[in-house]
Amino acid sequence: MNCNRIYSVFLFFFICFTFNAKEVSVKVSKRYLNLPISQRVDRATMDIKVDGKSERSFAIRLAPDTADYWVFCDLSQWIGKTIQINYEGDNAGMGKIYQSDEIADGKNLYKEANRPQFHFTTRRGWINDPNGLIYYEGEYHLFYQHNPYEREWGNMHWGHAVSKDLIFWKELPIALYPDSLGTMFSGSTVIDYGNTSGFGTKNEPAMVAAYTADGNRRQTQCIAYSTDHGRSWSKYPGNPVIDSKEKWNSTDTRDPKVFWYDKGKHWVLVLNERDGHSIYTSANLKDWTYESHTTGFWECPELFELPVDGDTTKTKWVMYGASGTYMIGSFDGKKFTPETGKFYYTSGSIYAAQTFTNIPASDGRRIQIGWGRIGQKGMPFNNMMLLPTELSLRTTTNGIRLYSTPVKECDLLNETAIRQEGPFSAEQAGELMKPYEHSDYLRIRTTIKLSHATSAGLNLSGQSLINYDLNFNLVNGVFYSPDDITSTEITADIFIDKTSVEVFIDGGAYSYSMERKPDPGNKEGFHFWGNNIQVKSLDVYQLKSIW
Ligand code: FRU
Numbered sequence: 409m410n411c412n413r414i415y416s417v418f419l420f421f422f423i424c425f426t427f428n429a430k431e432v433s434v435k436v437s438k439r440y441l442n443l444p445i446s447q448r449v450d451r452a453t454m455d456i457k458v459d460g461k462s463e464r465s466f467a468i469r470l471a472p473d474t475a476d477y478w479v480f481c482d483l484s485q486w487i488g489k490t491i492q493i494n495y496e497g498d499n500a501g502m503g504k505i506y507q508s509d510e511i512a513d514g515k516n517l518y519k520e521a522n523r524p525q526f527h528f529t530t531r532r533g534w535i536n537d538p539n540g541l542i543y544y545e546g547e548y549h550l551f552y553q554h555n556p557y558e559r560e561w562g563n564m565h566w567g568h569a570v571s572k573d574l575i576f577w578k579e580l581p582i583a584l585y586p587d588s589l590g591t592m593f594s595g596s597t598v599i600d601y602g603n604t605s606g607f608g609t610k611n612e613p614a615m616v617a618a619y620t621a622d623g624n625r626r627q628t629q630c631i632a633y634s635t636d637h638g639r640s641w642s643k644y645p646g647n648p649v650i651d652s653k654e655k656w657n658s659t660d661t662r663d664p665k666v667f668w669y670d671k672g673k674h675w676v677l678v679l680n681e682r683d684g685h686s687i688y689t690s691a692n693l694k695d696w697t698y699e700s701h702t703t704g705f706w707e708c709p710e711l712f713e714l715p716v717d718g719d720t721t722k723t724k725w726v727m728y729g730a731s732g733t734y735m736i737g738s739f740d741g742k743k744f745t746p747e748t749g750k751f752y753y754t755s756g757s758i759y760a761a762q763t764f765t766n767i768p769a770s771d772g773r774r775i776q777i778g779w780g781r782i783g784q785k786g787m788p789f790n791n792m793m794l795l796p797t798e799l800s801l802r803t804t805t806n807g808i809r810l811y812s813t814p815v816k817e818c819d820l821l822n823e824t825a826i827r828q829e830g831p832f833s834a835e836q837a838g839e840l841m842k843p844y845e846h847s848d849y850l851r852i853r854t855t856i857k858l859s860h861a862t863s864a865g866l867n868l869s870g871q872s873l874i875n876y877d878l879n880f881n882l883v884n885g886v887f888y889s890p891d892d893i894t895s896t897e898i899t900a901d902i903f904i905d906k907t908s909v910e911v912f913i914d915g916g917a918y919s920y921s922m923e924r925k926p927d928p929g930n931k932e933g934f935h936f937w938g939n940n941i942q943v944k945s946l947d948v949y950q951l952k953s954i955w
Pocket residue numbers: 536537553564593594620662663707708730759760
């Protein structure tokens with residue numbers, strides 16, 4: 409324990425035992441307030457007042473004795489001020505909280521035993537949906553649902569990270585804090601180039617965030633803006649901008665996705681309301697008009713236009729919800745008209761995926777990031793983002809379908825690459841994989857031919873990475889029919905991280921993600937299986953850490 413920490417602990421004990429322990433006054437001298445957490449105690453409210461005004465209020469399980477782990481609250485904006493901290497729970501933990509310019513246990517940051525090495529995770533706390541994905545002036549912004557004070561869901565804030573290449577991320581301070589309208593649920597961002605909202609300055613268009621405030625049995629839609637590249641945010645004083653509870657008689661109205669509809673020169677907001685996605689339009693991002701509704705989706709709406717087979721003169725619109733099931737159709741700026749059934753292109757741990765807005769026309773990609781519902785056992789952080797993928801529409805034998813492939817920037821992760829042209833027998837391929845079986849971070853590209861087998865696959869330490877059943881047309885238990893319906897081959901692009909596996913089948917026609925769960929008793933390592941199968945190619949890449 410360093411001197412500062414001893415002093416801070418002493419200060420807190422002194423204050424706690426001298427005055428009413430429920431509320432202490434502290435002069436802020438360091439950036440972080442480090443807070444001990446115990447999952448064994450109930451949540452209680454901590455309130456931080458500055459100049460008599462409540463600035464932070466959150467539920468926390470302050471550890472009265474041994475901490476399971478530590479979280480932090482960034483106080484840097486109040487350095488030099490005296491703040492009041494009030495805790496409604498067991499105040500024994502108040503004596504342990506301390507100020508520091510370092511987060512507690514930060515020395516091991518990003519090297520923790522169960523830290524994913526090439527997927528984004530937060531330093532401390534919980535994350536779920538990606539929010540506000542946007543590219544702006546050389547930076548990709550990843551905002552996300554975040555509980556900074558516990559490894560479980562709650563206290564929703566918008567966390568924030570940036571990257572120059574979609575792969576190497578830097579976590580920044582929190583973007584949106586809960587306010588009197590509620591906690592900060594999911595939403596999106598746009599750049600208001602035309603300053604339709606009036607939030608921009610002479611030199612800088614506003615980045616405008618549309619999000620849901622989850623209030624007391626009411627979800628309303630609000631906006632906030634930033635003129636410093638998402639570093640600091642102001643909430644619009646006229647919030648909420650949409651309050652649709654009366655119309656829908658429902659508390660489930662959330663997750664606004666906003667984009668500029670150039671043909672009609674207006675903004676479009678897609679909102680999940682009860683049983684589907686509603687479309688609203690606006691000239692200024694503040695005043696919204698309800699236009700239409702498409703049933704059959706739940707949470708986290710998306711709606712975007714994509715060229716079919718890369719032909720920009722032939723486009724279709726894709727609508728999806730949090731589960732990723734999608735419809736293809738047309739959109740006239742006010743109404744989405746589905747033209748197909750509902751399909752899926754991905755399954756497994758993915759949820760609430762969102763696509764980036766404002767990708768330059770010269771790039772033209774539709775890039776998506778999904779939440780990976782994969783826990784990080786025993787860690788002071790929990791859950792993760794999946795790899796960014798590029799979405800495209802391709803004509804298949806069954807009609808137009810959505811494909812999802814890892815973005816080309818994933819190649820930045822490659823440390824070593826070994827390309828091996830087969831064909832190999834299952835045994836030979838297993839031998840070739842032997843050097844990698846204890847490697848934590850790998851990408852494997854392989855094509856398996858099943859000419860004598862009804863099913864075949866690849867396991868890692870007893871866990872099924874691919875299990876292709878050509879008889880029942882299943883990949884890892886989910887129906888899959890290859891575009892070439894007579895094909896007896898399956899191609900997989902597999903990413904193995906510390907706690908997760910992502911698999912892209914047949915060039916992105918179908919993909920899935922899962923927790924990495926080796927069977928501790930299984931000594932098989934990589935195991936190709938199937939009756940007389942051929943492993944036609946086997947490319948192995950050892951991957952870098954992004955931290
Ligand atoms: C989806 C979701 C959203 C909501 C957010 C809350 O995972 O339930 O609908 O805005 O998470 O964290």
